Amino acid sequence: MATNPMHQFKVHRIGPEIEISGVDLSFTNASLFMLISAALLALLLLLGTREKKLIPNKAQLLSEMLYNFIAKMISDTAGKKAKPYFPFIFSLFIFILFCNMVGMLPYSFTVTSHIIVTLTFAIFIFIGVTILGFIMHGFKYLKIFVPSGVPIVLLPIISIIEIISYLSRPISLSVRLFANMMAGHTMLKVFGGFVISLGLIGGWLPLTFSVALTGLEILVAFLQAYVFAILTCIYLNDALNLHH
């Protein structure tokens, strides 16, 4: 059981079964690790904003760096109009980042390695951005499917491609994060299994790999959170500043 690399992704119920109108909404280990990630990031920000120091301490510096990092990312990709959505992007980035990082701890559960979690985010972003686009520009928002400067003959084909690419946004966004997380953790587990099965004599090579992979996975954890947030910014930019 322990050697099955997919076992780490199994969801099981913790505590009583909660069922609302026939839907199972029980508290699971996934919910627990969501809660742990949320609690950790709330703790960091609590420590970071507890004191208002002119020269910040470590927690304050970290939270201010996070703030500046996200603020710069939003202003670079989506401009000034995206300012009201700063709290959302900020929450999104640090929540995914913390879920990914908590997932890196041994015996923990990676919330973002589940397609349903990333898909919930992606669909919410997709629907939100689409509604926002129609609110900001009315039916002119459909211009997003008609790039300017394209010959009339090619226009139908291009439009169809644009529509498909637009509709596939939630899928690409969610699968990217989920697949990266799942693949990375599976690899780690597989190499970890090799260390055990090859034992003291042959286990050193997979152990080396495992250490290197852990470093890589920490990088991927950060990078994927960043990519998720920046793509959200780009979609937001399309909705706010219509130009093609």
Place this chain on the structure above:
Amino acid sequence: MKNFFIFLIFSTSIGGNLGAAEAGMPQLDPKYWASQAFWLIIIFSSIYILMAKIFIPKIKDNLDARENKIRKDLEEAKTFKEEAEKKLKTYQDLIENAKLESKKILSDNRQRLNEDIQTKKVKMQKEIEKEIIAAENEVKKFKSESGKKIINISEDIVSYLLKDIFGEDGNQSSIKATVSEVLKRETEK
């Protein structure tokens, strides 16, 4: 992406060993999808509210406060610098003025001294000239007086000699004439 392909190859190769119920990925088992989505929405919403209402305003306030403080400090530093420059300028002006004044005092004094020396020189010269004239006059006077005295003495000597040789007083007027004649001849010689 590369990782993903490696995983796919790997998972298909070991897929046969897994039980049918747990086959493939637990992610695709819809049993807890609703639960995961439900808890995600609850937890993420609460995080969003926490961020938007508490933490982000706090961080922003702090950053703004720091920026304001830095700006204020910079402004203060600028005013101080300007003030210092002003002070430096007044100080330089002061020194310049003092230099000019001292130069003026120096040249004034020199001029006054020169004038003083000049007037004193002139005065001295006048005095010296006066003294010289007085001395010359005295010499002249003495000269003329001495001539008379010589004549008197000569006359006395002549009359005395006459008396001593001839035993009688000579004629005074003739003696006088003779003496003057002899003196005249002597001075002419």
